[in-house]
Amino acid sequence: xxxxxxxxxNFSVSRERDPAVFQRLVDTANSVPGCTVLDVQSDGDHxxxxxxxxxxxxxxxxxxxxxxxxxxxxxxxTRHQGQHPRxxxxxxxxxxxTMDVTLKECVALSKQVAxxxxxxxxxxxxxxxxxxxxxxxxxLAKVRSGQFEGMPEKLKQPQWAxxxxxxxxxxxxGITAIxxxxxxxxxxxxxxxxxxxxxxxxxxxxxxxxxGFKYCKxxxxxxxxxxxxxxSMNMVNYEGTPLYYxxxxxxxxxxxxxxxxxxxxxxxxxxxxxxxxxAEYYLKLENFDCRKQVMEYHxxxxx
Amino acid sequence: xxxxxxxxxNFSVSRERDPAVFQRLVDTANSVPGCTVLDVQSDGDHxxxxxxxxxxxxxxxxxxxxxxxxxxxxxxxTRHQGQHPRxxxxxxxxxxxTMDVTLKECVALSKQVAxxxxxxxxxxxxxxxxxxxxxxxxxLAKVRSGQFEGMPEKLKQPQWAxxxxxxxxxxxxGITAIxxxxxxxxxxxxxxxxxxxxxxxxxxxxxxxxxGFKYCKxxxxxxxxxxxxxxSMNMVNYEGTPLYYxxxxxxxxxxxxxxxxxxxxxxxxxxxxxxxxxAEYYLKLENFDCRKQVMEYHxxxxx
Numbered sequence: 001x002x003x004x005x006x007x008x009x010n011f012s013v014s015r016e017r018d019p020a021v022f023q024r025l026v027d028t029a030n031s032v033p034g035c036t037v038l039d040v041q042s043d044g045d046h047x048x049x050x051x052x053x054x055x056x057x058x059x060x061x062x063x064x065x066x067x068x069x070x071x072x073x074x075x076x077x078t079r080h081q082g083q084h085p086r087x088x089x090x091x092x093x094x095x096x097x098t099m100d101v102t103l104k105e106c107v108a109l110s111k112q113v114a115x116x117x118x119x120x121x122x123x124x125x126x127x128x129x130x131x132x133x134x135x136x137x138x139x140l141a142k143v144r145s146g147q148f149e150g151m152p153e154k155l156k157q158p159q160w161a162x163x164x165x166x167x168x169x170x171x172x173x174g175i176t177a178i179x180x181x182x183x184x185x186x187x188x189x190x191x192x193x194x195x196x197x198x199x200x201x202x203x204x205x206x207x208x209x210x211x212g213f214k215y216c217k218x219x220x221x222x223x224x225x226x227x228x229x230x231x232s233m234n235m236v237n238y239e240g241t242p243l244y245y246x247x248x249x250x251x252x253x254x255x256x257x258x259x260x261x262x263x264x265x266x267x268x269x270x271x272x273x274x275x276x277x278x279a280e281y282y283l284k285l286e287n288f289d290c291r292k293q294v295m296e297y298h299x300x301x302x303x
Numbered sequence: 304x305x306x307x308x309x310x311x312x313n314f315s316v317s318r319e320r321d322p323a324v325f326q327r328l329v330d331t332a333n334s335v336p337g338c339t340v341l342d343v344q345s346d347g348d349h350x351x352x353x354x355x356x357x358x359x360x361x362x363x364x365x366x367x368x369x370x371x372x373x374x375x376x377x378x379x380x381t382r383h384q385g386q387h388p389r390x391x392x393x394x395x396x397x398x399x400x401t402m403d404v405t406l407k408e409c410v411a412l413s414k415q416v417a418x419x420x421x422x423x424x425x426x427x428x429x430x431x432x433x434x435x436x437x438x439x440x441x442x443l444a445k446v447r448s449g450q451f452e453g454m455p456e457k458l459k460q461p462q463w464a465x466x467x468x469x470x471x472x473x474x475x476x477g478i479t480a481i482x483x484x485x486x487x488x489x490x491x492x493x494x495x496x497x498x499x500x501x502x503x504x505x506x507x508x509x510x511x512x513x514x515g516f517k518y519c520k521x522x523x524x525x526x527x528x529x530x531x532x533x534x535s536m537n538m539v540n541y542e543g544t545p546l547y548y549x550x551x552x553x554x555x556x557x558x559x560x561x562x563x564x565x566x567x568x569x570x571x572x573x574x575x576x577x578x579x580x581x582a583e584y585y586l587k588l589e590n591f592d593c594r595k596q597v598m599e600y601h602x603x604x605x606x
Contacts, residue, residue: 002602004602006598036602038601054602098598098602099599099602183598190589243586244585244586247585247586261587262587263587263588263589264586264587264588264589265588265589265590265591266588266591266596268596269596269597269598269601270596270597270598271597271598271599272575272579272597272598272599275578275579275582275583275586275593275597276575276578276579276582278581278582278585278586279546279578279579279581279582279585280578282547282550282581282582282585283546283547283550283567283578283581284564284565284566284567285566285567285568285569286493286566286567286568287568288568288569290578293569293571293572293573294572294573294574294575294578295309295401295486295572295573295574295575296402296574296575296599296600296603297599298341298572299305299307299339299357299401299402299603299604300599300602300603301602
């Protein structure tokens with residue numbers, strides 16, 4: 001039985017601008033037993049890199065710590081330049097439940113790692129997303145606003161004491177956002193209308209911000225290639241708001257405008273369960289236990 | 304990139320009647336590097352056991368051979384008794400494509416293993432299912448009819464020469480059926496009618512035997528607990544005949560009788576793709592590459 005957590009830490013360094021430090025991070029990520037690196041992205045303009053690895057909660061936490069240690073030693077934020085907002089050498093560490101691990105367990109893991117990073121590396125951190133200690137810390141953009149340069153002042157505000165550490169950044173590594181979240185699914189639904197306003201109206205109706213589905217963010221966009229409108233969504237918790245909720249709601253709302261769904265698309269990766277839940281819904285499956293009945297789950301983590 | 308084949312060999316021995324030989328098979332199955340045993344079933348009344356293991360084509364072929372060698376040495380079919388039809392110590396060896404392996408490659412693997420079993424163990428074999436050398440050898444029941452005791456006579460018939468070996472069984476190990484096939488999915492659709500004849504009519508309409516879907520076997524059955532009728536199916540190739548084909552066809556046919564689908568059920572295991580294909584259909588997914596976009600595929604075979 002494989003218990004797996006995905007971790008996607010972001011560091012303020014790039015292969016393009018500092019290949020030696022980047023390589024140290026790569027080597028470190030590959031050095032942790034029980035951890036598998038699935039992807040490494042680097043962007044020179046952003047001067048930032050993103051690791052994606054999977055492992056047991058213990059292995060993922062260990063890898064996140066070791067990478068943060070290297071980043072703390074090797075990256076000097078007082079000299080960092082790049083287009084992407086950032087506040088720390090290790091900018092953000094999200095933990096995502098992947099198999100036989102709950103979101104709650106990932107919250108606990110994020111706190112353990114944040115505490116260790118403070119105790120051993122003296123890098124303070126904010127807990128964000130599902131680990132957040134207050135509502136205004138849920139959103140990463142709000143936590144990070146002010147960026148590295150503005151953090152010393154921000155930390156003096158009563159409501160912005162770090163969750164771990166004192167009211168001061170690490171002089172060269174800044175401060176880190178650490179938290180647990182569900183996997184994010186980028187999901188778009190294509191309409192047969194040339195009227196962007198129809199997609200905008202539907203987006204407003206289904207998104208949490210306007211009273212729609214709790215875990216759905218949505219906007220209307222025009223597809224210039226096709227000349228048709230699209231409802232573009234970020235599904236931030238597919239267990240709370242399944243994909244078929246938005247598909248069926250968009251279908252119903254489009255009908256009001258005389259429009260139809262011509263297709264939908266997943267951008268990037270999605271967990272199997274987000275789609276298996278749709279098959280279960282549309283096939284009206286009874287007593288379906290996907291963890292037991294779907295072959296591939298038995299192949300993950302096999303020796 | 305993990306290339307995986309599932310193998311489900313059946314042996315004419317049981318834990319209940321001959322624990323020592325059974326244990327030798329278990330130990331042998333677990334001895335092959337790159338092969339993972341997912342399940343072992345034993346039935347004393349049938350005096351038969353079934354292994355399910357997964358590995359690379361090479362590892363799965365090696366494990367199948369090693370198990371056959373043990374069965375050939377340890378099982379004497381002239382003394383075998385059990386309720387299940389059987390013709391060999393190693394009765395049947397199916398290879399099933401599981402990940403990044405085609406059915407065609409499994410056919411080639413089945414022939415390699417059959418040849419090796421003949422050359423090194425002098426056990427003859429029939430190729431069956433998708434490996435069959437003629438239409439009458441596709442069906443295992445037809446290949447096995449006559450069983451161990453009737454095989455010497457059967458092999459003398461012009462059309463029943465073994466695919467590997469001479470026209471004589473191995474004196475104690477008999478003869479084996481070896482072949483490749485797609486995974487079988489047991490899938491049932493429950494109706495809201497108390498009329499079994501409605502389910503029978505629908506079953507006849509959708510099954511290959513009567514001109515329906517090529518890879519669908521179906522019968523109508525009465526669910527005594529519920530008092531309602533069910534269309535009970537074996538889907539023998541979910542790529543050729545997807546689950547949503549039969550779901551939508553049963554829905555349309557039931558409507559003719561004023562009946563409705565109240566639910567469906569998967570019995571036992573199914574490959575993820577059989578259900579992902581349904582999600583793709585109902586969500587009208589465009590440009591969906593499940594092998595790349597479904598997270599869990601990247602976790603299979605990771606170190």
